[in-house]
Amino acid sequence: MSPADLPFSPAADRNKDPILAVLRQVIPAQAQVLEIASGTGQHAAHFAGECPGWTWQPTDAQAEALPAIAARCSPWPRVLAPVLLDVMGPSWPLPEDAYDAIYCANLLHISPWPTCAALMQGAARHLVAGGALVLYGPYRVDGEPLAPGNLAFDADLRSRDARWGLRSLAAVVEAASDAGLGFEQRIAMPANNLVLVFRRDASAPR
Numbered sequence: 001m002s003p004a005d006l007p008f009s010p011a012a013d014r015n016k017d018p019i020l021a022v023l024r025q026v027i028p029a030q031a032q033v034l035e036i037a038s039g040t041g042q043h044a045a046h047f048a049g050e051c052p053g054w055t056w057q058p059t060d061a062q063a064e065a066l067p068a069i070a071a072r073c074s075p076w077p078r079v080l081a082p083v084l085l086d087v088m089g090p091s092w093p094l095p096e097d098a099y100d101a102i103y104c105a106n107l108l109h110i111s112p113w114p115t116c117a118a119l120m121q122g123a124a125r126h127l128v129a130g131g132a133l134v135l136y137g138p139y140r141v142d143g144e145p146l147a148p149g150n151l152a153f154d155a156d157l158r159s160r161d162a163r164w165g166l167r168s169l170a171a172v173v174e175a176a177s178d179a180g181l182g183f184e185q186r187i188a189m190p191a192n193n194l195v196l197v198f199r200r201d202a203s204a205p206r
């Protein structure tokens, strides 16, 4: 697949550097990282290219996405072959207790709400003790009005699929806590997005 044929997300191109700046603060310089919902693979290629100490495992639920992710990441030997992974699957086809960080951008609002609990439970299984789950995307924050752009985005999502929509930060934090992931921090990002950082509690029952 030639570079000109690869799918391209303008949003992923715009947000890759602000997200990378946060990831550098949260993920150790040498780390095994699992990415959920890699999409076009632009984030995998950019982050792995900038941070050669990260071994990056891209995944996506759509088999059709995998060849383009592999092609885009082929210059970077520490990006592993992309794996077909549906968060909703009963188990994920990758090692448990293995990842220093799990990164997932722009999934929870474009999937049914049960995806959130499945993501949290899977992350708790696959992170090492003390490992970080890093989410990026737009959220609803209790007591804060949605920015006009996010209000329109939410309405558009719900018109496309009634099960989709911006998620409540409090509900996401509760789902994480139920899975044994503690909420660590929320970082404001451009265009009214957030990065959310959770950490696997080593003492929580599995």
Ligand SMILES: C[S@@+](CC[C@H](N)C(=O)[O-])C[C@H]1O[C@@H](n2cnc3c(N)ncnc32)[C@H](O)[C@@H]1O
Pocket (backbone or CB within 6 Å): 009, 011, 012, 036, 037, 038, 039, 040, 060, 061, 062, 065, 085, 086, 087, 088, 104, 105, 106, 107, 110, 111, 115
């Ligand atoms: C909006 S795209 C985001 C892609 C990329 N993370 C980004 O921010 O540019 C959503 C991605 O989620 C994937 N996806 C949807 N449902 C999923 C699921 N249940 N498990 C894993 N990936 C899923 C889709 O195939 C798609 O690639």
